[in-house]
Amino acid sequence: MSNALTSQSFPFEVVAKVRESSTITSFHLVPLDRHHWQHFEAGQFLTIQVPDPSTGGYVLRNYTVSSAPSDEGMYRITVKREAALAPGTPQGLASCWLHDVVEEGAIVIINGPRGGFKLDMGSKRPVILLSGGVGITPTISMLKVLANESERPVWFIHACDSGAVHALEKEVETLAARRAGIHVHYCYRFPSGDDVERARFHSAGFISRETVQKLLPLDDYQVYMCGPPPFMQAMYSLLTSLGVGKKNIAYEFFGPASLLSQAGHGDVSGVAAPPPTPIVDQSDNGIHLVLQKSDRRFAWDGSSESILSFLEAQGVEPPFSCRAGVCGSCVQDLVSGDVEYSEEPLDDIPPGRVLLCCSRPTTSIALNL
Incomplete structure (x- = not known):
């Protein structure tokens, strides 16, 4: 696949560049043609x-x-500056260019x-918005x-290193004050000494099981979480150990989905979810995925969001990058x-x-894997 954007790509002007913390900056983007703004x-x-x-x-x-979404005619992206490993390496290329x-x-x-x-605006469940860093x-x-x-009741829980890197703090406080x-x-x-003096945070260290139990009453939550892999692993393990159903945990995670059910560094819950059990079925009923190179066959159970996620749950890890139908790596x-295609x-x-x-089988399929 090409690394150039398609006919659906349009020029946008940066109308504002706002520093949000020592490492994070927001960019306000307005289309040169107002018809190119999409809900x-x-x-x-966005893909840039x-x-x-x-x-x-x-x-x-x-x-x-x-x-x-109600800010029609403008998009804002909020980007952390990642240090490049070395000249010409991909890490930090985009964020350094933006910053x-x-x-x-x-x-x-x-x-x-x-x-x-x-x-999901159709749900009535209380919401947990759980984030780490630029997540x-x-x-x-x-x-x-x-x-x-x-x-709907909302618990907005955010973890970061200190006040120096805490972005969008005042904006969150303003929104929280808008209603009960x-x-x-x-x-x-x-936390720094200044953070302590100004009482900028509610807990220190990692988000712990005890903190979550004190903060949240018993209820049937819908969780949305985003953050770096160790944070996501720890929070997924913590939430599932507290009885939150996996189907009620939505996440943005640019890594193998199977990593969420493995204990990693930063796992503060003390409980690791078991690795997924491969589903292997040699019968001819239903939809099956056949991997020709490895001579393996799996029964598609319909619960995975994509073929990629399904294969990862079976212990197969094809190459990927964006997980969003953009880069073509998979x-x-x-x-x-x-x-x-769902996307x-x-x-x-x-x-x-x-x-x-971003695809799901509609019939049995064979892949050259």
């Missing part, structure tokens, strides 16, 4: 074309929209919005919607069978190929 749902992301000096071409990066090169008045090319991590970007967009358009039923809890891993040969791929998929991250 989005809280939690979705970023110049790559090492090749003279472009790379694509996804950034969650941190503004509200160091892009200024107000610059034009960026975007495609969006897209993504399946979305706030606050989708949860604050969701909080904006819940504060203005819902009466919104509760805010900040956990600082390494494209594979489709030897036989048919699939449907339209950014580029056209040629016949005989399939994008694993």
